[in-house]
Amino acid sequence: MWVYVQLPSLQLDRMLALQPELAERALVLYCEQQQRVIQCNDIAANMGIRPSSSLSDAWLLAEDLVPYRYREAQQRHLLQHLAADLYQVFAVISLDPPNGLWLDLKPMQKLYPDIRQSQEQLQLQLAPWQVRYHCGVGNTPPVAKMLAQSGVETVGDIPIQYLPCDAKLQAQLIRMGLNTLGALQAIPRALAGQRLGKELVHLLARIQGEQHESLRYFQPPLWFYQRLTLLAETSGWQALRFPLKRLLQELEHYLEGRQQETRYLLLTFYHRDIEPTKLEIGLAHGGYLAAELAVFCQLKMESLKLPAAVLEMSIQAKRLQPRSKEHGDLLNGGKKQRKSLPRLLNELQLRLGYSRVFGVQNRHDWLPERAWQRSAAGSAIHTTHVLGRPLxxxxxxxxxxxxxxxxxxxxxxxxxxxxxxxxxxxxxxxxxxxxxxxxxxxxxxxxxxxxxxxxxxxxxxxxxxxxxxxxxxxxxxxxxxxxxxxxxxxxxxxxxxxxxxxxx
Known part of the structure; x- marks a missing residue:
């Protein structure tokens, strides 16, 4: 059993989730080359704007239109990010860029024997994303996709326009009076192949599951990336704190679900006519809380001067590692905790420099003067091969x-x-x-x-x-x-x- 999840406006919905201020205006994403609308919100749709509408017609229908450029690379990345979240519940995922993905329910039948349980888990995973989606359930991947795109409930009622074939073959079927998939399946396959060619025979075999479907299965990425378009050009660090906070909250949600932390952040600020400004933040110890990461980013941002106004910004987190164990006091848990050693070392390195804050590690050497070496700040001390040495x-x-x-x-x-x-x-x-x-x-x-x-x-x-x-x-x-x-x-x-x- 397969489930297809169609996300018709993924990039636009994520923009509205990160910037709720845009929800009150007619918002569209357009293709810069063709000058046509790719995605639009509900307010724009109520004004008559549809995907594939020209940008000039959209301006005529909505005077206060807010257009943003559609980025296919960002759409694919968001789809991969969403699949990484679903990977915590569903073991087999196949991407169908740029607007959909398949979920194979067979490996999870022992955990979710009823298909309604799988659908409930899917709803729980998609709820924090605040995106619009359509689902289709079928025995084969093509059937699940056609059900999600068409919105019908039975396979026989799927319109011919949603068949995964070229428009020429669809027009031939419609001229023959075959308007639904059920009507097409009622005709003997050999007769349909003689009239319309082998392409239709192979298509029907894929729909029935008689031919293997070649899908590219998803592997979760080893890093996090998120990009945000600002509402207005900004040239000061104080105005960048609010969009940065939203990006860090997304990062915290990503790391929290995987019980991980990061030791490296890359902030990129995009300008209009010059190269982007990049800010690297290395941490002696990993972090995952948005509040702590915001403090580290602010320490570095204060020492960097922006060459021009910022239009967009992105955050990338690498060097992900399992979260370090935290030990607390069971009896005095209600008392206010002091600043932890990892956070203190991170702040010292960002303020003083990475070369000025380091640790001491044992080294295998017979001479006491040479039996030590520098190491990363806060790293665990290895056991020494000699005992009885003074501190x-x-x-x-x-x-x-x-x-x-x-x-x-x-x-x-x-x-x-x-x-x-x-x-x-x-x-x-x-x-x-x-x-x-x-x-x-x-x-x-x-x-x-x-x-x-x-x-x-x-x-x-x-x-x-x-x-x-x-x-x-x-x-x-x-x-x-x-x-x-x-x-x-x-x-x-x-x-x-x-x-x-x-x-x-």
């Missing part, structure tokens, strides 16, 4: 007197790879100027004392005895006289103790 690592190790410290746990040997030592790539092992005297004394040490050091790791097996003595560190967890826990290391090259970090 606060000093930018530069500081020399200390070991007599003022009490060693608690250790030692832990850190030794650089032999290939870095052989290549001389050890600038991080150089000591401050204040401890050069320790380095001079360490160079006079005897190689015999090296036997008292802790056993070197596997890297030392590939180096000479001289290289093994460079850059070796023994780390200890210690506490000073004030009771502060610190991370100390003893450098065998310099024969000195250093403070490298603090524990919490």
């Amino acid at each position: 606060w690592l000093l930018p530069t190790p500081k020399p200390v007197q070991i007599q003022q410290w009490c060693l608690l746990r250790g030692p832990e040997r850190y030794q650089p790879p032999w290939w870095q030592l052989a290549a001389g790539d050890t600038p991080y092992l150089s000591a401050p100027n204040a401890m050069q005297n320790c380095m001079n004394s360490s160079m006079r040490r005897s190689m015999k004392e090296s036997t008292q050091e802790p056993m070197a790791n596997s890297w030392g097996e590939y180096t000479s005895a001289v290289i093994q003595g460079l850059g070796h560190r023994d780390y200890w967890v210690a506490r000073n006289q004030r009771g502060q826990p610190g991370w100390l290391f003893y450098d065998y090259q310099q024969e000195c103790w250093w403070l490298h970090g603090w524990f919490s």
Whole structure:
């Protein structure tokens, strides 16, 4: 069983839904090349304006006519957007651009055994769109489409004018006195094929379901796009806040139905004679609420100057991802919640810049100075391959007197790879100027004392005895006289103790 949904004025109805102020005037969408009306609202229809009427005749019938240019690309996009909403209820959808789509009810029979249940679900999904539509139910896609277009209830009463064939064949059938599909089906198919050709035979086979119907099944897009025509030219940001709010509400409805959020917004402002102005908004954390996204857009819009008046604007949302989990307090749920961390990071990045707000992530490196790296702000911290590291690592190790410290746990040997030592790539092992005297004394040490050091790791097996003595560190967890826990290391090259970090 198939359902065909015909949307004769989809683009016009969505314009009225986003801009209710236009509902009180005669509104038409016209083709710019042919200067003919494509879609019109009820007020224009009551004045005698019909689709395919010339634009000049429409002006004569309605002095206060409001004409807008019809965009076929936008009509197709709206149809895809509508199909994406219906995809939450119906599993198999096939588009018939620019004004219709098919719904296959067979895959949903276990969930909706009665066809009336499917029609109720269709009404619920189309209600927020505020669009006019006609439905037809048939055993095959062509029958469902003809029932929706003609408005009749039975297949036999479908007028010949709605057959999916050329006008020449329709005229031949009418001259033969065949005005309905029922009259045509009463004639033997072989006789009809001899008189009118094989085209009619194939058409009747499609209608009866004897021939497979080739349809392109719909796949939901991975992004959101919506475009809005302004009522008047606007050159200030304050006047753009209201249409932007409506577009963001559409985006929130789209994301809410899919339990998703977006990390990227692209606002495009269209001018009359120059290239559009584009404004990119990247978010450290995803967002889906229209109120929060409006704040982020306003932060970026205040720093951008429009080169000319704006006629239209559009919004595009990419980088959609599953919505992050939100944890609340069950007992104190009635209290006013503070600003969340994701929203705070988003605002900081928009105000200060993306390069100035970042996070810190673990990195697999034996040296503590190189065991971290920058990451996206607010990203989850990965588990580290080493434990017992302090939370606060000093930018530069500081020399200390070991007599003022009490060693608690250790030692832990850190030794650089032999290939870095052989290549001389050890600038991080150089000591401050204040401890050069320790380095001079360490160079006079005897190689015999090296036997008292802790056993070197596997890297030392590939180096000479001289290289093994460079850059070796023994780390200890210690506490000073004030009771502060610190991370100390003893450098065998310099024969000195250093403070490298603090524990919490």
